[in-house]
Amino acid sequence: MQQPPDAAQQKHIVEIRNVSFGYDAARPVLRDVTLSIPRGAVVGIMGQSGCGKTTLLRIIMGAYLPTSGTARVLGRSTAELDRAGLYAMRRKMGMLFQFGALFTDMTVFQNVAFPLREHTSLPHDLIHDLVMLKLHAVGLRGASRLMPTALSGGMARRVALARSIALDPQLMLYDEPFTGLDPISFGVIVRLIRELNDSLGATSLIVTHDVQEALGVVDYVYFMAAGRVIAQGTPDQIRASDEPFVNQFVNGKSEGPVPFHYPAPEYDTDLELAAS
Amino acid sequence: MPIAALRARLERLGGTVTSHVWRLGFASRFLFYLVVHSGTALRRFRLTIAEVYFAGVLSLVIILVSGLFVGMVLALQGYETLQRFGASESLGVLVALSLVRELGPVVAGLLFASRAGSAITAEIGLMKATEQISAMEMMAVDPIARVVAPRFWGGVLSMPLLAALFSAMGIFGGYLIGVQLIGVDAGAFWSQMQAAVDWNKDILNGVIKSVVFGVAVTWIAVFEGYDATPTAEGVSRATTRTVVTSSLAILALDFILTALMFTGGNGK
Numbered sequence: 001m002q003q004p005p006d007a008a009q010q011k012h013i014v015e016i017r018n019v020s021f022g023y024d025a026a027r028p029v030l031r032d033v034t035l036s037i038p039r040g041a042v043v044g045i046m047g048q049s050g051c052g053k054t055t056l057l058r059i060i061m062g063a064y065l066p067t068s069g070t071a072r073v074l075g076r077s078t079a080e081l082d083r084a085g086l087y088a089m090r091r092k093m094g095m096l097f098q099f100g101a102l103f104t105d106m107t108v109f110q111n112v113a114f115p116l117r118e119h120t121s122l123p124h125d126l127i128h129d130l131v132m133l134k135l136h137a138v139g140l141r142g143a144s145r146l147m148p149t150a151l152s153g154g155m156a157r158r159v160a161l162a163r164s165i166a167l168d169p170q171l172m173l174y175d176e177p178f179t180g181l182d183p184i185s186f187g188v189i190v191r192l193i194r195e196l197n198d199s200l201g202a203t204s205l206i207v208t209h210d211v212q213e214a215l216g217v218v219d220y221v222y223f224m225a226a227g228r229v230i231a232q233g234t235p236d237q238i239r240a241s242d243e244p245f246v247n248q249f250v251n252g253k254s255e256g257p258v259p260f261h262y263p264a265p266e267y268d269t270d271l272e273l274a275a276s
Numbered sequence: 277m278p279i280a281a282l283r284a285r286l287e288r289l290g291g292t293v294t295s296h297v298w299r300l301g302f303a304s305r306f307l308f309y310l311v312v313h314s315g316t317a318l319r320r321f322r323l324t325i326a327e328v329y330f331a332g333v334l335s336l337v338i339i340l341v342s343g344l345f346v347g348m349v350l351a352l353q354g355y356e357t358l359q360r361f362g363a364s365e366s367l368g369v370l371v372a373l374s375l376v377r378e379l380g381p382v383v384a385g386l387l388f389a390s391r392a393g394s395a396i397t398a399e400i401g402l403m404k405a406t407e408q409i410s411a412m413e414m415m416a417v418d419p420i421a422r423v424v425a426p427r428f429w430g431g432v433l434s435m436p437l438l439a440a441l442f443s444a445m446g447i448f449g450g451y452l453i454g455v456q457l458i459g460v461d462a463g464a465f466w467s468q469m470q471a472a473v474d475w476n477k478d479i480l481n482g483v484i485k486s487v488v489f490g491v492a493v494t495w496i497a498v499f500e501g502y503d504a505t506p507t508a509e510g511v512s513r514a515t516t517r518t519v520v521t522s523s524l525a526i527l528a529l530d531f532i533l534t535a536l537m538f539t540g541g542n543g544k
Binding site for chain 1: 403406407408410411413414415416417418422
C-alpha cells in the first residue's frame with residue numbers, strides 16, 4: 001500500500017484543488033476553488049459574509065467533504081480519512097472559534113487542560129505546568145481559576161487561543177478572530193497570532209471579513225466572492241488591486257459590484273405610487 | 277380543486293409520517309452509536325457520577341416533596357374508601373402497592389423528565405449553539421462519547437434511585453397521615469404491607485419500570501439536545517419536545533409494561 005507523503009516535507013500544508021461544494025445541489029457554496037497554504041505562513045481568506053469562506057474552513061477541518069475536487073491537509077486527502085484518521089489529523093490542528101467556544105462548566109485552567117487530559121496520559125503536575133505555560137503565553141496565567149462567564153470577550157478569545165495551542169498544532173485555524181474586540185484586545189490577538197505562529201513553527205489560516213485588521217498580520221491573502229477565489233496576493237498587492245470587488249471591500253465603499261440594496265421590486269411598486 | 281386539495285393534504289400527511297419515521301430511525305442509530313461509544317463514560321466513571329449528581333441529586337427536593345404529598349393524599353383518599361368496607365387496616369397495603377407498582381415509577385419519571393430531562397436537553401443544545409460541541413469535535417474528542425454518554429448513563433442510573441426514594445417517601449407520607457393523624461394501628465399498617473407486597477411481582481417490576489422510563493427519558497433528552505437547531509428558539513423547542521415526548525413515552529410504556537407484568541397472573 002502506498003504510504004502518504006510525509007507532511008513535514010511538503011511545501012504546502014493545505015492544498016485545495018478545484019473544490020466545489022454545496023449543502024444541496026441547487027445552491028453551490030464553493031465553485032472550483034483552488035488555493036495553497038505554504039508551511040510557516042499566516043494566510044488570510046477574506047470576503048463578505050456568505051461568500052463561502054467558513055464553508056471552506058470546514059472543508060479544511062474535514063467537517064464536510066468536497067462535492068468535487070480534492071482537499072489535502074497535512075499531506076492527506078480528507079476524503080480518504082475515516083473517523084479515526086480525521087481525529088488523528090485534527091490532533092495536529094488547532095482552531096479558534098469566533099466567540100471562543102469555551103466550555104462553560106469548566107474553569108479557565110480546566111478548559112486549557114482539556115485537550116491534554118483527553119489525548120495524553122501526562123501526570124497531573126506536568127499538565128499543570130503546560131497549562132500555566134500556555135496561559136502565560138496569552139497573558140492570562142492569573143485568570144486560571146476564573147469561570148468563562150467572568151471573562152471579557154477578548155479574554156475569552158485568548159483563553160480559547162491557549163486551549164487551541166495546548167497540543168502544539170502544526171496548523172492553526174482562526175474563524176473570524178477579530179469580531180467584537182475592543183482595540184486593545186484586537187491588538188493583543190493580532191500580536192499573539194503572529195508570535196504563536198512563529199514560535200510554534202506553525203502555519204496559520206485566518207478566515208475573516210475584517211480586511212484592514214487582517215491585512216496587518218497576514219503574509220498572503222485569498223479574496224473570495226460568491227464561492228470563488230477572485231483575487232490573491234500579498235497585503236500590499238491587495239491594497240493596490242484594481243479589481244472592483246477587492247477595491248470596494250478594502251476601502252469599505254457602499255457602492256460597487258456589491259450593491260447597497262438587496263434585490264427588490266421597483267421602489268414605486270412597493271410604495272404603490274404607480275396607480276396614483 | 278377538491279382533488280388537488282386532497283392530494284396536497286395527503287402529500288403533507290405522507291411527508292409528516294415519513295419525517296417522523298426518519299427521525300425515529302435517526303434517534304435509534306444515535307442510541308446505538310451512543311451505547312457502542314460508552315467506553316469513556318464507563319472507564320472514566322467520575323464523568324458519569326458527576327451527571328448522577330446533576331440529574332439525580334439535584335432532583336431530590338422535587339422528588340422527595342412530591343413523594344411525601346402523593347403518599348399523604350393516597351392515605352387520605354384510601355382511608356375514606358377502605359373504612360366503608362371495614363378494611364382501614366389495609367391502608368398500608370394500598371399505599372405501598374400504589375406507589376411501588378405505579379405511582380413511584382410513573383410520577384417520578386414525569387418529574388424526572390421535567391426537571392432533569394429538560395436540563396439535559398437545554399445543556400447539550402446550548403453547548404451546540406455556542407459551538408462547544410464543534411470545538412470538541414475539532415479537538416478530536418468525540419462529543420457523543422465525552423458529553424452525551426455520561427449524561428445518558430447518569431440519567432439511567434438516577435431514575436430507579438429517584439423512583440425508589442419517591443416510593444419510600446410516599447409510604448412515609450401515608451404512615452404520617454394513616455397512623456399518626458387518623459389513628460390506624462401502626463402494627464397492622466406495617467405488617468399487612470410487609471405480607472402483601474411481593475419482592476418479584478411488585479418491587480422488582482417497579483424497578484424494571486423505572487429503569488425503562490430512565491432509558492426512555494434520557495435517550496429522548498440527549499437526542500433532542502444533540503439534534504436541536506443551534507439557536508435560542510431551537511433549544512427552547514427541543515426542551516419542550518423533550519418534556520412532551522418523554523411524558524407521553526412514560527405513559528405509553530407504563531401501559532405496555534403493566535399489561536405484560538400484571539395481567540394473566542393472580543392479580544397481585
